[in-house]
Each structure stands twice: as C-alpha cells, then as structure tokens.
C-alpha cells in the first residue's frame with residue numbers, strides 16, 4: 144500500500160512537495176487554510192484588474208538554466224511565455240536617475256557617467272554581476288545537505304570554489320554599507336535602495352542582475368496565481384488530493400513520531416509522514432506546542448532576526464502606462480510617515496508588460512513601501528486600522544499624482560494590503576513576505592542550510608521559506624522537493640524526478 148504524506152500548506156513549497164510525493168509513488172494530501180493554492184505566490188482580481196502580489200522575477204524562467212528543470216517537473220513553465228526586462232528598475236530623486244540595467248557593460252557605462260569618481264567601485268560591482276551569470280545556485284538544492292555524502296560535498300565544493308572569493312566579499316556586505324563607500328550623494332542613496340532593502344547583501348543583488356541578464360529571472364505571463372495554479376493542476380493530475388479551507392490546528396505525535404494532523408474543525412487525518420510547508424513559528428510552537436524546539440530553534444524565533452513586512456497599494460487606472468518605465472523607486476526629499484515611521488522611498492510599478500493583467504488601455508499600478516508590523520498589529524480590528532490604510536494610500540497617491548500628473552483622477556480601484564493582510568491570508572509570522580529576510584546575518588544560514596527536521600521528532604519534515612532563509616519561489620519549491628527526498632531516504636527508496 145502507498146505510504147501517505149500529509150502536507151500542511153498549498154503554497155509553492157507544499158505544492159512542490161505534493162508533486163514530488165506523487166512522482167515518487169506516495170499518496171499525498173495537502174491541507175490548506177485558504178480556498179486557493181499559492182500562499183504568498185498569489186494575485187487577486189478586482190473590477191477586471193489583476194493585482195499581482197508576488198513574482199517580480201522568477202529564477203529558473205530560462206530554458207535549460209538553473210532551476211528550470213524543476214519548474215518543468217512541476218508543470219509550471221510549459222507554454223508559459225516569460226517577460227525579461229533589460230532594466231531591473233530605475234531609482235530617482237527627481238534630479239538624477241539611476242537606471243539599473245541588467246547588462247553589466249551598460250550598467251557600468253551609465254553609473255560611471257553619473258559619477259566618474261566612483262568608477263573603481265562601479266567596476267568591481269559590475270564585474271561581480273558578470274561573474275554570477277555563471278553561478279548555478281540550484282546546485283545547492285539538488286539534495287538535502289543532511290543526505291549528502293563526502294563525494295557529493297566534494298562535487299558541490301568544486302562547483303562553488305570559483306565563487307568563494309565573491310561570496311566572502313559580497314555576501315557579507317550590505318547594500319547600505321556598499322552605498323556608503325560611494326562619493327556621489329545620489330548614488331549613496333540610490334544604491335542602498337537598489338535591491339529593495341538596505342540590509343540586502345550585495346551578492347543577492349548581483350545574482351539577481353546576473354540571472355536577469357541571462358534571461359533566467361523573467362516574469363511569468365499571467366502572473367503569480369496562474370503560476371501556482373499550474374503546479375496545483377500538475378499535482379491533481381498526478382492523483383494528489385487538496386483539502387481547501389482545512390486549517391491544521393495540531394500535528395498529532397505518538398511516541399515522538401508524527402502520525403497525523405488535527406484540523407480546527409476537529410477532523411483527524413492520519414498518515415505516515417507529515418511535511419509542514421507553512422509558517423515555521425506556527426508549526427513549531429503552536430501545532431507542536433514547542434515540544435520539539437531546542438535552544439537553537441528558540442533563539443531563531445526569539446525575534447532578533449529580521450523579517451520583511453511591507454504594504455502594497457494596488458491601483459486600477461484607466462490610462463495606458465506601457466510607455467513608462469515598469470518600475471521606479473522614488474527617493475523623497477521629505478520622508479512620509481507610514482504607520483508611525485518615516486519612509487524615504489516609494490516604489491511604483493506598473494504591469495503593462497503583461498497585457499493579460501488589465502483591461503485594454505488600462506493599467507495596474509502598485510505602490511510598495513516597507514512598514515512596521517507591530518504598528519499595524521496594535522491597531523488591527525479597529526476603525527483606526529482602516530483609517531491608517533486610507534491615509535497611507537492617500538499620501539502615496541498624492542505623490543504618484545505629482546510624478547504622473549492627472550493620474551489620481553483616473554484611478555478606478557484602490558486596494559491596500561498591510562502586513563496584517565499577509566499574516567491573515569497566509570499565516571506567516573509578522574506577515575513576512577519571505578520568511579527570514581536575506582541579510583548578511585542570515586546569509587550564512589542560507590549557505591550552510593537549515594535543518595529540515597526537528598530534534599527528537601520522527602517522520603516529520605519542514606519545507607518552505609522558514610527553512611530557506613530569504614525565501615523565494617524557487618527555494619520554496621526546491622525545499623518541497625528536498626522534503627520528499629528525505630522521506631525517500633527514510634523509506635530506503637531511490638528518489639526520482
């Protein structure tokens with residue numbers, strides 16, 4: 144009889160675990176609290192506009208490139224055109240504009256033109272981008288590290304060896320620290336925001352530009368929810384089962400072995416293995432009551448590591464913005480107050496590059512700003528919360544109207560998402576959009592790999608963004624695959640697919 148794997152969460156990690164479970168002959172049931180697949184990888188439709196809530200760039204979008212084979216196995220990329228941009232984004236203070244070209248030669252020339260005095264730093268940065276075009280990040284996820292033998296470690300080491308210098312140099316340097324080395328005041332501000340948060344390791348940004356340059360970080364036409372739905376389809380076609388509106392309350396443990404799950408509606412489902420592919424903190428401390436958390440795990444979840452909370456204001460506007468650059472970060476002269484904190488930059492993105500996301504002649508615009516989770520949490524459930532959302536979107540729209548005169552009068556729909564929306568919708572701790580934020584503190588966790596098991600608990604594995612620091616759609620999927628490799632190892636069978 145088929146062994147049965149119970150999977151908690153139909154985000155990308157849970158769906159991937161489901162597909163690989165079926166490909167390896169296991170019965171697989173996914174329990175999802177929502178009524179849709181995708182988790183954070185989602186989109187929502189309002190009045191004919193599709194507001195995308197996730198993928199800006201998908202590693203593995205390029206045929207034959209790192210992570211691409213996995214997406215084929217998951218049925219996510221077949222017949223799905225990918226949109227590749229030759230500029231990642233623009234950053235402007237109104238006087239100067241940095242266009243972040245994905246081509247390192249163009250980027251070098253453009254930045255050196257902006258600030259000839261900073262040319263040596265610019266050259267080093269662009270050289271790093273060039274080097275990372277050859278970097279096969281997926282090699283680190285081919286097999287769970289705890290299953291690798293000496294020969295496999297040796298092979299991985301050889302693949303990584305040429306990058307050791309670059310990883311040490313750029314992996315431990317934040318965008319903010321790098322920016323401070325520049326002489327030009329505009330570049331100092333722009334570079335710290337170049338990769339969305341100033342704590343981002345420069346290496347993360349370099350690999351992103353490198354993969355954009357090689358056509359391996361495109362946007363999947365149709366958007367994030369369609370992408371997730373394709374994996375859901377593959378899972379169902381392979382004979383998997385998904386239970387929606389099925390929130391897991393407890394993981395049932397007998398004699399230190401995970402044997403099933405109990406839902407909030409008191410249904411009990413028993414199985415041979417449990418893979419949790421949802422919020423790490425909720426899994427360890429709520430579903431398992433903290434019974435399998437050692438000192439290291441408690442320390443990880445004590446709040447000292449950064450997570451990423453943001454606000455997304457999505458607008459449906461009756462204007463065709465396709466001639467405008469698709470993503471511009473505006474550096475403000477005067478900071479705006481968002482949820483009690485001053486913010487000096489606002490990201491503005493439109494999605495006209497994918498006409499399927501808005502009615503003809505109209506556009507989806509998204510305003511993105513980082514924000515403080517605790518503030519939203521304190522006011523949640525009160526009128527203040529709604530008022531604050533309106534107030535923030537009002538301020539942002541007023542700014543937008545200055546950058547795109549008259550746009551305010553053409554807005555047909557406004558949708559606000561706060562960290563509380565992300566938390567309520569996906570159960571992620573503090574509404575984190577990527578689990579642990581990628582910083583120089585979490586970079587070593589990414590390189591070494593976090594354990595996918597809990598001490599003392601058998602037949603249980605974790606997948607998803609809380610065990611792959613920095614998160615992302617490909618790492619979530621790869622960790623779902625890794626979890627099934629661990630089940631195969633337990634069963635003493637060869638992993639296939």
Ligand SMILES: Cc1cc2nc3c(=O)[nH]c(=O)nc-3n(C[C@H](O)[C@H](O)[C@H](O)COP(=O)(O)OP(=O)(O)OC[C@H]3O[C@@H](n4cnc5c(N)ncnc54)[C@H](O)[C@@H]3O)c2cc1C
Nearest residue numbers: 152154155156176182183199200391570607608614615616
């Ligand atoms: C705005 C934004 C932009 C992003 N941009 C990119 C990008 O450009 N490229 C990229 O690669 N990544 C991006 N990411 C990150 C990426 O989306 C995530 O890291 C990844 O999707 C996480 O997948 P996951 O399966 O680990 O977790 P989740 O997506 O959180 O999935 C967990 C699932 O578990 C369910 N669940 C939770 N608790 C329970 C329970 N008790 N019982 C049952 N089900 C439960 C949730 O509803 C959810 O469906 C972005 C994220 C956001 C929010």
